[in-house]
């Protein structure tokens with residue numbers, strides 16, 4: 450097989466089959482011609498090779514060439530919550546212990562996670578970045594901006610296209626109500642320790658807005674990395690934070706990425722506190738427009754879907770995560786039927802806990818069949834359209850990535866077609882279906898971003914995974930050992946109180 454490791458000049462990516470897009474037909478014995486990282490032609494391999502004899506070569510015989518995948522929602526946890534000791538549970542019981550989740554070194558875990566994504570064919574992603582749990586000492590503004598710059602440098606080294614969407618929350622640390630009211634509801638022996646967990650000066654929201662504004666300025670014109678705003682979720686954002694994000698999104702003209710309606714309890718919170726209008730509240734405050742994506746949306750009401758369609762807002766669907774945390778199945782068929790753009794995200798929670806985006810595509814395809822509703826089933830092309838073009842729009846790269854057609858970036862995955870077919874596959878099996886039904890990380894032979902081969906035969910070419918893995922493991926182990934057992938015990942004692950407070954949600 451050919452390989453190429455620089456983006457400059459002409460490149461031909463050849464395959465037994467080229468699948469240019471979700472809508473396009475597969476082309477046999479074809480090649481993608483790339484010039485300086487951008488696709489310039491698509492056609493017969495023999496003719497293109499004869500016309501461009503000096504071009505570098507990638508792909509090869511027996512290969513399937515298709516657009517790179519977009520992971521529309523992930524949190525850069527190179528070591529999963531499960532690996533860190535938090536086994537899956539339903540969403541709220543699981544979240545109740547997240548105050549005890551140890552922080553692995555951000556640079557290491559971000560880069561490692563990006564390499565897990567890359568080797569499963571992901572070339573663009575949205576990183577919903579969690580702020581450090583340890584805080585930022587005397588200089589929150591400087592500390593936070595430095596942390597974001599650290600994430601940017603990990604993404605720069607990864608070589609993936611990145612929409613960095615730092616997550617910010619300013620309320621409801623324990624339950625979906627204000628901390629003070631929850632703490633007041635606790636017995637005396639728990640209220641003091643619970644208060645101590647959230648005591649201390651809160652970092653003002655202006656630190657967040659200023660940091661995003663500054664990062665946006667520093668990344669102006671950057672081809673690989675962009676920044677988006679975020680509120681963590683409607684229940685985790687005060688009116689003040691929603692307003693500040695709405696104003697900044699309008700001023701900077703950038704996307705907003707948030708979680709919403711992930712669990713049944715969150716639905717109950719929205720019904721009780723906002724009469725079912727928590728998304729309308731966002732829309733009225735400038736946080737639900739055509740550059741806004743919500744992750745999850747499992748419990749979107751019909752009126753919410755209509756509102757999102759009207760505003761052009763999008764959904765990052767996290768199928769496996771919703772299954773693992775017992776949230777349910779998102780109304781993806783209804784979203785698609787009403788014209789809402791949907792992308793697919795791994796949420797660091799794929800079914801096999803391995804961040805294989807190809808498996809996530811399959812999980813989404815299978816699961817929507819089980820969801821009950823009159824809307825038509827989605828076929829393999831529909832699911833690939835979400836993965837490629839839906840994700841591209843959520844990442845702010847519509848028309849730039851998600852297809853291998855002239856004018857698009859040469860972000861491509863080269864898969865071993867014979868290995869995917871197994872011992873036998875009828876010629877009648879459509880290629881789109883073959884990818885959705887059978888492709889997985891072990892079939893990925895090459896991954897290219899902007900015409901540069903970044904991964905070959907399952908390994909990144911530009912990052913030493915053995916050395917990086919050893920550093921990640923050491924950091925994770927140190928973080929786990931540093932956890933205060935008293936903190937874990939306190940959260941376990943608080944958890945039943947969280948789960949029964951208040952009765953409605």
Ligand SMILES: [Zn+2]
Nearest residue numbers: 577708744796
């Ligand atoms: Zn998430």
